[in-house]
Amino acid sequence: MQLGVIFGSRTCEHEVSIISAVQLMRSADREKYDVIPIYISQKGEWFTGEALLDIKTYTPFDPYRKGILPVHLDLTAGSGALMHYAPAKGLFGGGKEEIVARLECVIPVMHGLHGEDGSLQGLLEMAGLPYASTGVTGSAIGMDKIAMKRFFRGMGFPILRDCAMTRSRFEKDADAAMDEVEKELPYPVFVKPACLGSSIGVSRADDRAGLREGLELAFSYDRRVLIEEGLDKPIEVNCSVLGFDGERKASVLEMPNSGAAFLDFSEKYLASSGGSKGMASLKRIMPAPIGEELTKTLQDLSIRIFDAMDCKGVVRIDYMLDRHSDAYYITEINTIPGSLAFYLWQETGLPYGRLIDEMVDCALRAYREKERNSFAFTSDILSGVQLGGAKGAKGGKLKF
Numbered sequence: 408m409q410l411g412v413i414f415g416s417r418t419c420e421h422e423v424s425i426i427s428a429v430q431l432m433r434s435a436d437r438e439k440y441d442v443i444p445i446y447i448s449q450k451g452e453w454f455t456g457e458a459l460l461d462i463k464t465y466t467p468f469d470p471y472r473k474g475i476l477p478v479h480l481d482l483t484a485g486s487g488a489l490m491h492y493a494p495a496k497g498l499f500g501g502g503k504e505e506i507v508a509r510l511e512c513v514i515p516v517m518h519g520l521h522g523e524d525g526s527l528q529g530l531l532e533m534a535g536l537p538y539a540s541t542g543v544t545g546s547a548i549g550m551d552k553i554a555m556k557r558f559f560r561g562m563g564f565p566i567l568r569d570c571a572m573t574r575s576r577f578e579k580d581a582d583a584a585m586d587e588v589e590k591e592l593p594y595p596v597f598v599k600p601a602c603l604g605s606s607i608g609v610s611r612a613d614d615r616a617g618l619r620e621g622l623e624l625a626f627s628y629d630r631r632v633l634i635e636e637g638l639d640k641p642i643e644v645n646c647s648v649l650g651f652d653g654e655r656k657a658s659v660l661e662m663p664n665s666g667a668a669f670l671d672f673s674e675k676y677l678a679s680s681g682g683s684k685g686m687a688s689l690k691r692i693m694p695a696p697i698g699e700e701l702t703k704t705l706q707d708l709s710i711r712i713f714d715a716m717d718c719k720g721v722v723r724i725d726y727m728l729d730r731h732s733d734a735y736y737i738t739e740i741n742t743i744p745g746s747l748a749f750y751l752w753q754e755t756g757l758p759y760g761r762l763i764d765e766m767v768d769c770a771l772r773a774y775r776e777k778e779r780n781s782f783a784f785t786s787d788i789l790s791g792v793q794l795g796g797a798k799g800a801k802g803g804k805l806k807f
């Protein structure tokens with residue numbers, strides 16, 4: 408099977424995505440798959456080539472180096488053709504398009520905007536390709552912390568109180584906007600850009616000055632910001648869910664930040680690893696020592712969330728436990744988690760290679776299910792309609 412792995416893209420989490428993708432590509436079973444790396448640069452250019460399997464290719468990335476080809480995807484439904492435009496060699500004559508691969512399935516390994524947020528998923532739906540991540544709706548809801556929390560609230564899932572603010576509202580009258588926040592929530596609060604991850608732009612505010620600073624920081628990343636009731640040094644635990652459409656299972660739980668009060672970007676990716684292994688090397692305790700009963704409760708809740716959002720493939724749902732009560736809250740869902748949470752599945756007894764097999768299986772199942780839907784509805788409304796040409800369009804013929 409020609410298995411495309413799409414990663415990188417225009418997102419703050421570009422580098423994290425490269426690490427996750429290289430890990431995945433190196434773990435896929437080569438007997439079963441021709442792994443086709445598809446790297447989207449920070450500028451949004453698409454590339455393929457063997458060299459993309461090597462992490463050193465990215466430090467720094469040189470699009471002209473040997474073994475890298477600029478490509479684009481044929482969006483014709485069902486084609487899956489990955490195309491390379493080869494310019495003409497001589498002075499005369501045009502270049503030509505070559506098909507370098509025929510994708511049969513795609514694993515999106517993107518974190519953040521332009522990949523985890525439903526945009527790439529939409530593109531793959533248009534292109535009629537099976538893909539191993541949550542669909543358009545679930546991805547979009549999962550990416551947008553404001554929409555996500557409204558969805559969870561609607562479902563009756565346990566979340567902390569919050570409010571939302573737009574940049575224009577803040578710029579128009581910052582004091583009035585902060586008054587509104589203070590009326591809703593006591594300090595401390597956490598301020599977060601709506602559509603980011605990896606703790607980028609997230610801060611804790613203990614007073615109004617901190618709130619102002621936090622909002623300014625968060626608004627530098629996003630036009631919309633979530634302000635959330637803060638917990639004091641919460642215990643954090645994460646759970647992965649794998650599957651699709653009723654056939655899904657929860658992983659063991661991890662406790663990712665044994666000790667640290669708040670995991671920022673550098674703690675997540677740099678501190679313990681020298682930056683080389685990403686989420687996989689983070690100091691973590693598995694299984695999280697929170698007792699059998701709470702473990703089971705959170706695993707069940709994770710599955711309910713997975714179902715409610717119609718997730719697909721592998722996701723990770725993060726929780727915070729209040730040290731001062733028995734309460735637990737959903738922090739967020741990551742529809743494409745760092746390192747694809749493979750370390751949680753390994754701990755659960757599923758090696759990375761087999762996790763990839765299961766993800767591909769989910770993609771194909773979803774594709775087959777969609778094929779059962781009918782996309783055509785026969786009627787003859789077109790035949791009776793006479794609309795004529797567009798007014799004033801005389802002579803404005805298109806040139807092909």
Ligand SMILES: Nc1ncnc2c1ncn2[C@@H]1O[C@H](COP(=O)(O)OP(=O)(O)O)[C@@H](O)[C@H]1O
Nearest residue numbers: 597603604605606607635636637638669670738
């Ligand atoms: N309401 C909160 N109370 C206490 N800590 C929080 C709260 N919200 C977030 N945090 C801390 O900030 C981290 C990042 O927040 P999160 O919402 O997961 O954003 P991201 O998508 O960037 O990972 C969490 O893992 C946790 O350590």
Ligand SMILES: [Mg+2]
Nearest residue numbers: 605606725739
């Ligand atoms: Mg998080």
